[in-house]
Amino acid sequence: MASNSTSVSLLTPYKMGSFELSHRVVMPPMTRKRSYNNTPQSHAIEYYAQRTTKGGFLISESTSASDISNGSPNMPGIWTEDQAEAWKPIVDSVHGKGGVFFCQLWHPGRLSDSSLNNFLIAWNAANKKKKFIETEMAAKSSPVPLLTPYKMGSFELSHRVVMPPMTRNRSYNNTPQPHAIEYYAQRATKGGFIISESTSASDISNGSPNMPGIWTKDQTEAWKPIVDSVHGKGGVFFCQLWHPGRLSDSTLNNFIMFWKAVPDDGEYFKPTPKQLKANELPLIVNNFRIAARNAIEAGFDGVEINSANSYIIDQFLNDQVNDRTDEYGGSIENRCRLALEIIGAVVEEIGADRVGIKLSLFSEVYGKKDSNPEFLSTYLASELTKLGVLYLHVFEPKDEPRCLKSIRSAFEGTLIASGGYNKTDGDEAITESYADLVSFGRLFLANPDLPKRFEANAPLNKHDRSTFYKTDPVVGYTDYPSLEIAC
Structure with missing residues (x-):
């Protein structure tokens, strides 16, 4: 154990803009695939609350800004009013323990093509065997x-x-x-x-x-x-x-x-x-x-x-x-x-x-x-x-x-x-x-x-x-x- 007179560097406070953080240990975005139909679920309340500390900094799992993610139905979205409402009690659970909570936004965008090793990794939902398929994207220089x-x-x-x-x-x-x-x-x-x-x-x-x-x-x-x-x-x-x-x-x-x-x-x-x-x-x-x-x-x-x-x-x-x-x-x-x-x-x-x-x-x-x-x-x-x-x-x-x-x-x-x-x-x-x-x-x-x-x-x-x-x-x-x- 470190001497009581010496602070652990990761546990020292830090001011991030207007946010007063009590330590420097950050929970990053981690895809968990438990948001059914792209909608955050009530079980996420406990998940994020468990990991919250007063003055701690959490970043949500990757959250889609568009319905392009409907091919990933268990990843959360925030493009609809219903999804935004579903996030509220989860955010409240973090704030209730004094945490700072950011939402990570993502958008896969249009999938462009390349003759290089640019692959689309797609989940084969048909056999439900947690098997990934690499689908090589056809090379095109213009939109489909x-x-x-x-x-x-x-x-x-x-x-x-x-x-x-x-x-x-x-x-x-x-x-x-x-x-x-x-x-x-x-x-x-x-x-x-x-x-x-x-x-x-x-x-x-x-x-x-x-x-x-x-x-x-x-x-x-x-x-x-x-x-x-x-x-x-x-x-x-x-x-x-x-x-x-x-x-x-x-x-x-x-x-x-x-x-x-x-x-x-x-x-x-x-x-x-x-x-x-x-x-x-x-x-x-x-x-x-x-x-x-x-x-x-x-x-x-x-x-x-x-x-x-x-x-x-x-x-x-x-x-x-x-x-x-x-x-x-x-x-x-x-x-x-x-x-x-x-x-x-x-x-x-x-x-x-x-x-x-x-x-x-x-x-x-x-x-x-x-x-x-x-x-x-x-x-x-x-x-x-x-x-x-x-x-x-x-x-x-x-x-x-x-x-x-x-x-x-x-x-x-x-x-x-x-x-x-x-x-x-x-x-x-x-x-x-x-x-x-x-x-x-x-x-x-x-x-x-x-x-x-x-x-x-x-x-x-x-x-x-x-x-x-x-x-x-x-x-x-x-x-x-x-x-x-x-x-």
Whole structure:
């Protein structure tokens, strides 16, 4: 032991700016990975208090200044109000013992590339074996085109990777469920754009009981915490609205069809179709109007009207399916009439700057392709420009690659390309100004952190087709692993 008359150097007081420290022993930042969902937990109160002394100096574990850390869900953040509130009792526990407490802030930033030994160390969450993988970052001298910012109307997007609507069959009794909170939050990024699974504007969808609706107050309320989870991570969230139409007997080609889900085995069967009467159509227009109003009430930033995928609007547009002889059939103006009435009603209800349209004009409608899809797409795009809608989200079939040029020239809003794109294809589409944004369906389904994987040039999870439409709230839904970044 040192003589009582001699002070231990580390235990001598020190004045650090305005802080009077009683000793010089500092607790540095140490990553502990116990802040679930990037939120400091109550057990940290005891942890930091145990290590506090009067006049002692502590620095918190590395705390993210941005939601880029969502790949490291157990490291704390301080970019949201909730996270800041969660830190308060921890800080109070240190102050209660007379300690000085600083918060270390970090931000991994964009991951640049190098041909040197510059590696991204990523945690392989899939096997949960505390095993690190070194992922060599591809050498690039310029930003990844898909990861460049874009202004879509009033929405400032941080990247151009869009999550499109994907039917997941997990909304029991047509009501969104709590497990969807995690599903969408997993895929949300600050400034990222997400479009919800197809959501029915009418109770006609009760033949598909596990697809969500938004025609009732209860459904609207059920969507609110899901929307909040996306907004909580800084994402932009639109609700896709669809309507399969009425069902009855008919031998005509112009029919209204929908699929009825059988929850036990996931198979589908076609009910008998019928042709709608002209006096029934205003009800459908109004259904869309009310659903759009409900979507905004639920907190969505806007809506996407599903005018694709062989559903009601698509059937009216296609001249090989629409054989009507009234004002909704025959000429291109007549065949587009229902689409423009629905879209016009929604624009009037919530504003054109909150409305997007999904189209698949180059695809078949129950085996029949329009005789002149380029003419149809040019006409419709021009009419939608007049309405001032925010964006067009257009599907390209495999037999019609790069078919959006006519739409691009006729439409003045944002153009989203869709249809089997990979990262290379998407980068090319952005670089060539072929499209403004690109949506990735199965890739986003299987890779919750897809933009981050694109940024890191990291391996992608494979999707499991057998779980696409299962009703399980976890399997094939929220159990795809994210790439956890360790910096």
